[in-house]
Amino acid sequence: xxxxxxxxxxxxxxxxxxxxxxxxxxxxxxxxxxxxxxxxxxxxxxxxxxxxxxxxxxxxxxxxxxxxxxxxxxxxxxxxxxxxxxxxxxxxxxxxxxxxxxxxxxxxxxxxxxxxxxxxxxxxxxxxxxxxxxxxxxxxxxxx
Numbered sequence: 001x002x003x004x005x006x007x008x009x010x011x012x013x014x015x016x017x018x019x020x021x022x023x024x025x026x027x028x029x030x031x032x033x034x035x036x037x038x039x040x041x042x043x044x045x046x047x048x049x050x051x052x053x054x055x056x057x058x059x060x061x062x063x064x065x066x067x068x069x070x071x072x073x074x075x076x077x078x079x080x081x082x083x084x085x086x087x088x089x090x091x092x093x094x095x096x097x098x099x100x101x102x103x104x105x106x107x108x109x110x111x112x113x114x115x116x117x118x119x120x121x122x123x124x125x126x127x128x129x130x131x132x133x134x135x136x137x138x139x140x141x142x143x144x
Contacts, residue, residue: 001066001069001070001142003062003065003066003069004062004063004066004069004070004076004138004141004142005142006062007059007062007063007065007066007076007079007080007138008135008138008139008142010055010058010059010062010083011059011063011079011083011131011134011135011138012135012138013055014052014055014056014059014083014086014131014134014135015128015131015132015134015135017048017051017052017055018052018124018127018128018131019128019131019132021048021124021128022121022124022125022128025044026121026124029041029044029117030114030117030118030121034109034110034111034113034114035106035109037109037113037114037117038101038104038106038109038113038117039106041101041117041120042101042102045098045101045102049090052086052127053087053090056083056084056086056087056131057084057087059080059083059084059134060080060081060083060084061080062080063076063077063079063080063083063134063138064076064077064080066080066138066141067080070141073141073144075137075138075140075141075144076137076138076141078137079133079134079135079136079137079138079141080134082130082131082133082134082137083130083131083134085130086127086130086131089126089127089130090127093123093126094120094123094124094127097116097119097120097123098120100116101113101116101117101120104116
């Protein structure tokens with residue numbers, strides 16, 4: 001059951017980071033002027049992606065391993081798919097917004113870039129919810 005414990009820890013770290021972005025980082029960055037807002041978002045996004053993408057993948061793999069070692073306990077399996085759902089959601093839903101933001105030059109910041117970052121924050125909240133769902137399922141399965 002070690003895989004399950006690692007799956008739980010991985011999902012909890014992912015969720016903590018995602019919630020931090022929505023509850024702390026995003027509101028703080030929205031207080032910046034438009035140029036500073038975009039300048040802060042770009043490297044924060046790149047660093048966040050580099051941290052969260054592997055966590056989602058690892059949480060998925062560990063959840064599948066935990067499911068396979070517990071006669072396919074659906075809690076592990078569904079949790080694995082919730083944490084993995086961050087990948088397609090990010091690639092299909094969030095990535096177009098990310099690309100538009102990355103293409104904006106510092107001299108072209110303004111209302112559009114601010115609105116895109118606000119939209120990005122709402123979309124990112126879905127990642128927080130997916131992580132929280134996976135964490136809750138992994139916790140429930142590990143307590144059994």
